[in-house]
Structure formats: structure tokens, C-alpha cells
Amino acid sequence: MKDTGMRECPNFFPVSIISKLGLDTSVISPSVKHELKVSLDDTKGEYYTIASQADVEVTFDQPKLEKAEIFDPCWVNLELLCSKKEASKRGSVGPFGLLVLASKGLEEQTVVFFRIFNDQKSNNYVVLMCSDHNRSSLVKKDLDKTTYGAFLNVNPAHDKLSLRTLIDHSIVESFGEEGKTYITSRVYPKLAIGDRAQLHVFNNGIESIRITSLSAWSVKKARSNQDCQQSIKELKEKADELKVTLQRRTYDGELANAERSRQVSKYTRTWKELGWRLRLQLGRFKGNLLNCPCPGIINSKVGNGETATTCPVDDYMRVVRDALNAKRYEMDSVLPVINGMKNARSIDDMLEM
Numbered sequence: 001m002k003d004t005g006m007r008e009c010p011n012f013f014p015v016s017i018i019s020k021l022g023l024d025t026s027v028i029s030p031s032v033k034h035e036l037k038v039s040l041d042d043t044k045g046e047y048y049t050i051a052s053q054a055d056v057e058v059t060f061d062q063p064k065l066e067k068a069e070i071f072d073p074c075w076v077n078l079e080l081l082c083s084k085k086e087a088s089k090r091g092s093v094g095p096f097g098l099l100v101l102a103s104k105g106l107e108e109q110t111v112v113f114f115r116i117f118n119d120q121k122s123n124n125y126v127v128l129m130c131s132d133h134n135r136s137s138l139v140k141k142d143l144d145k146t147t148y149g150a151f152l153n154v155n156p157a158h159d160k161l162s163l164r165t166l167i168d169h170s171i172v173e174s175f176g177e178e179g180k181t182y183i184t185s186r187v188y189p190k191l192a193i194g195d196r197a198q199l200h201v202f203n204n205g206i207e208s209i210r211i212t213s214l215s216a217w218s219v220k221k222a223r224s225n226q227d228c229q230q231s232i233k234e235l236k237e238k239a240d241e242l243k244v245t246l247q248r249r250t251y252d253g254e255l256a257n258a259e260r261s262r263q264v265s266k267y268t269r270t271w272k273e274l275g276w277r278l279r280l281q282l283g284r285f286k287g288n289l290l291n292c293p294c295p296g297i298i299n300s301k302v303g304n305g306e307t308a309t310t311c312p313v314d315d316y317m318r319v320v321r322d323a324l325n326a327k328r329y330e331m332d333s334v335l336p337v338i339n340g341m342k343n344a345r346s347i348d349d350m351l352e353m
Contacts, residue, residue: 015032068092068118087111096204101192109135113202129176139190
């Protein structure tokens with residue numbers, strides 16, 4: 001196709017998600033992803049991606065095989081046989097399988113199907129698996145629409161037939177009976193693209209076919225190196241933004257802590273100075289009183305008609321002691337507040353104390 005360059009050897013390879021050991025190409029398991037590998041001539045490089053648009057697995061049971069078509073031993077050209085026995089031609093047991101990358105009106109469809117024949121010579125059944133591209137695209141170009149096929153080594157009289165297909169835009173990778181045979185197809189749909197691509201299970205044979213299991217998964221878009229680099233850039237920008245925010249919060253917190261320490265120091269210093277000045281003044285007053293001679297004896301009535309002789313200096317000293325004890329009590333009640341202020345988380349917490 002124009003401007004797409006030449007691609008070589010597109011293929012899927014199984015990769016374990018729980019082990020670093022290599023796997024056989026036929027392995028299919030829930031613990032296995034399939035890696036698409038393709039060589040591009042334009043860039044002379046090899047590219048790998050683990051993704052697909054859809055991953056579909058269906059299992060068929062064939063209850064009646066007696067009326068299967070007779071197998072011709074001369075059928076050795078499987079591409080020719082699949083073209084001759086294409087999906088649109090009704091058979092006895094088959095064709096049945098999957099329509100993938102199908103448009104809404106089925107104008108476009110890539111068909112992966114089975115046909116079962118009766119080999120009278122060996123008295124066994126022969127299973128033919130085909131990938132039919134005849135109606136895969138409406139693009140008016142000289143596209144390769146070769147139909148591919150392979151015989152499947154399985155006895156349908158005793159075993160169910162399983163078909164797993166991985167669809168990735170224009171690549172269809174199909175595995176018959178858990179990888180006993182597989183077919184890789186390259187198609188170029190025009191209508192069946194993205195969300196417009198449909199998937200169908202079908203049976204175009206006379207005999208009934210029973211679907212015993214059907215599983216389908218939609219797979220996210222593969223991320224290129226450019227996508228990853230963009231994500232890393234966005235992550236780094238977000239990290240830098242969070243770092244600046246954290247630094248700003250730390251700075252604001254340091255300012256708050258500094259203001260809190262300043263306020264605590266202010267209140268602590270105020271109360272200490274007040275207590276120190278009070279004690280100094282009272283001490284000086286006390287000393288002055290002790291150095292003064294008693295101005296005179298006072299007789300005071302104390303009750304029951306009795307009198308007591310006291311010195312005014314003693315009265316003054318008692319007043320001083322009471323005042324000093326009162327201030328000391330006041331200081332004792334303030335100290336817990338100061339200590340609480342030291343442990344406060346904000347200025348508002350201090351003001352509430």
C-alpha cells in the first residue's frame with residue numbers, strides 16, 4: 001500500500017509474564033502474552049509490541065459427523081483447497097468459525113474457519129483450518145488476498161475443536177486446537193477499522209455445531225517509545241510541581257514555627273521579667289523593713305476581751321509574704337500555659353489557651 005513501506009515477516013511469539021524462560025511457539029496460556037515482531041525495510045529495523053485489539057477464543061463441539069463430506073487424498077494444495085472450499089460455500093460439517101474485522105453489513109470480513117471431512121481410506125476424520133481473505137477489504141488496490149490453510153492433527157469424534165484468534169489492526173493470528181497449527185494473515189480493511197470492526201461466530205454447514213465456550217477480550221492500545229517518553233515527561237513535570245508545592249509548604253511551616261517560637265519567647269520573657277521584678281521589689285521592701293526600728297508597740301484586741309501586742313513591722317512583713325505567695329501562685333498557674341504554647345501547632349492554638 002502507498003506510503004506504508006515494505007514489511008517483512010510479521011509474526012507473533014509467546015512471552016511468559018511469570019518467567020524469563022523462552023516458550024514454544026505453540027504455547028497458549030493465561031500467563032502468556034503474544035509479542036508481535038515485524039521488520040520494516042524503510043528504517044532497516046525490527047520492531048516489537050505486545051498488544052492486540054482483540055483476543056478471542058471459542059470452542060466447538062461437533063455432535064454429528066456421519067454426514068461429513070468425503071475427503072479426497074489428492075487434496076494436497078491447501079491454498080487451492082481453501083479457495084475452492086471457501087467460507088461462503090455451504091458444506092456438511094462446516095465451514096464454521098469466526099468472522100473477524102467484519103464491517104456492519106459484512107461487506108468486509110476475514111474468515112477463519114474449520115471444515116471436517118470423512119477419510120474413508122483411513123476411516124478417520126480430517127479437519128481443515130483456513131483463513132479466507134477474499135472479502136477482507138474493499139480497498140481498490142492490488143492486494144494480496146491469498147487464502148491459507150492447514151490440516152489439524154485432531155480427532156473431532158473425540159475432541160472438541162478450539163480456535164483462538166488475535167486481531168491487531170491489520171494482522172490476524174489464528175491458533176487451532178491450542179496451537180497445533182496456526183495461520184498468520186495480513187489484511188487491509190477499509191470499513192472494519194477500530195470501533196467499527198465487528199466479530200461474529202458462524203456456521204455455514206448443514207449439520208449443527210455447538211459452541212461450548214466463548215471468551216473475548218479487548219486489549220488496550222500498545223504504547224510506543226514516544227508515548228512512554230511523553231508519559232515520563234508528564235510524570236517529571238508533575239513531580240517537579242509537587243516538589244515546589246512541598247517546598248512552599250515547608251517554608252510556610254518554618255515561618256509558622258518561627259512565629260510560634262517568637263510568641264512563646266515573648267510571653268515567657270514577659271512572665272519571667274514580671275516575676276523577677278516582683279521578687280526584687282518585694283525583697284527590697286522586705287529588707288528595708290527588717291532594717292527599720294519598730295515604730296511602736298500596738299495593742300490589738302484578738303477576742304474574749306484579750307489584747308495582743310504586735311509590732312507594725314511584723315504586720316508589714318505578713319502583708320509582703322501574702323503578696324509574694326499570691327504572685328507565686330499566679331506564676332505557677334501561668335507556667336503550664338507557657339509550656340502548652342511551646343507545644344502548640346499554630347498561633348491560633350496559642351491564642352485559644
